[in-house]
Amino acid sequence: MDVAVLTFDVFGTVVDWRSTIIREATRLGEAKEIERDWTAFADAWRAGYGPSMNRVRSGDLPWTKIDDLHRMILDGLLEEYGLGGLSEAELDDLNRVWHRLDPWPDSVGGLARLKSSYSVVTLSNGNVSLLSDMARHAGLPWDIILSAETAKHYKRDREVYEHAAEMLSEPPERMMMVAAHKGDLEAAREVGFKTAFVRRLLEHGPDGTPDVEREEWMDVYALDFHDLADQMGC
């Protein structure tokens, strides 16, 4: 397969947003003596993500970075989760938990192997400073940070994938999208990218039921990033 560049979905594919948010919210609750279901809090926060991006996509909101969308969703959860008494600095710090997400156990090692043969590039709806902070926090060795924010379009708009190919000076067929979400791969494939599905069984927790069935159109189906590196000849 003639591929030069791997572009990665990040939330869920590279990092385990759910466990990190549950852990940090639980700690905050303990420190503030607030008793709530912090797992439900994490899921509710994430549940606002798609709809808030759709408000930008539809023109209901002007261009708004994910940090600000996360904060809008968080503000809507404060009362229910007893967080109304937090200071502005505490709320800002909580909102930045998305900058401190932990990687899946195979992400750093697998990326290091893949980087030896390919350019490894983010292609995330996360904003640039979020992705850069996360790279430092988690030790992710990106060559380039690309984002909905540099494309000024949210995935799964085709402009995001076209932007990545343009920035890499490569034809789409030399690009490969890596994601744990079929819709992201399908949108990349529409633009001409190769596709690698990575199975993340625990993105939505032990009771989650992610769609991880292999599809005929996938160029690679990988169990994790080390399996992806094996299959990509690294």
Next chain:
Amino acid sequence: MDVAVLTFDVFGTVVDWRSTIIREATRLGEAKEIERDWTAFADAWRAGYGPSMNRVRSGDLPWTKIDDLHRMILDGLLEEYGLGGLSEAELDDLNRVWHRLDPWPDSVGGLARLKSSYSVVTLSNGNVSLLSDMARHAGLPWDIILSAETAKHYKRDREVYEHAAEMLSEPPERMMMVAAHKGDLEAAREVGFKTAFVRRLLEHGPDGTPDVEREEWMDVYALDFHDLADQMGC
């Protein structure tokens, strides 16, 4: 000084474009038995850089990445320098010498020190894939690659600096532009950036007469990247 992010000019400030191009052109001339003044060739190629960007700025050309501007300038030099017989693949490889520029001796070590306390970010007229290839070639540990290409404006348009602050989610006064060229710093300063001048006495060779005089408005005046790291408390 309350600075979070250092943005770097690259050609001349981080890498020694002139020595690398003279060396590679000299080798090509030897291999092809072409006798020319390869120092003059390097200077002529670089001399086309500003005027070609101005054609984009003025609207005479649509958005065009530096790789393509470099190639247009090179095409105009082929006859004079006896390079008309090169194949398309050889010309493309020669044009990519800009992706393989060597760093100044203090660049890699100084950047590693600065990265311990600041985000280190390119802010170059070079296109993204050029800067990424160069980072791999030279071992430059960028956190983020930003460019005229991600801003869709060439320096010294103010939009380039505004774009960098926006992508870093920082107010301009927490950004510091690092460059060996006063005009670049002055343009960044207009937008509100702090400024660090780095003295590069040899950018235009031993006979060059660069303007390295210290100016009162500079926040930092550094002899090289290690001196910059010292002064920035790294």
